[in-house]
Amino acid sequence: MTAQWHDACATDDVDDEDLITMKLADNVVAIYNTPEGFFATAGMCTHEDESLDGGLVMDGVIECPLHQGRFCVRTGRALSAPAVENLVTYDLKIEDDRVWVKV
Structure with a gap:
């Protein structure tokens, strides 16, 4: 299956220094709002x-x-035990105050 862009949420839906999770194309995805x-x-x-x-x-x-x-x-890299396997990361873009994720 080819990855496609999904309209995930509004930028306002994710508080500063927080995350939300949702199911997109049969994958549970976390979207983070960071200072970066x-x-x-x-x-x-x-x-x-x-x-x-x-x-x-x-x-x-x-x-x-x-x-x-x-x-x-940013990278999905596991930084501390007990996690040793990295997280999958997804491309993300912002258009018209909407967060789009490529899954």
């Missing part, structure tokens, strides 16, 4: 398939609410 801009990754932690919704976002890092594994929201 908006980013999108897989919305489930790679450690135990726990939703990142409710996790703490600070300085471009998401901390899983279950076991506190940390990931870079």
Whole structure:
């Protein structure tokens, strides 16, 4: 299946230094609003398939609410145990105050 752009949400839907998760094309996607801009990754932690919704976002890092594994929201890179597998990242663009994610 070819990746397609999806109209995910309004920019206002994601608070500063926070995230929302949603299902897009059968994938759970997390959309982050950081001081560096908006980013999108897989919305489930790679450690135990726990939703990142409710996790703490600070300085471009998401901390899983279950076991506190940390990931870079820009690159998806796993930063601390118990998370060792990186998150999938998705292309994202902003058009007319809407967040579009390529999934």
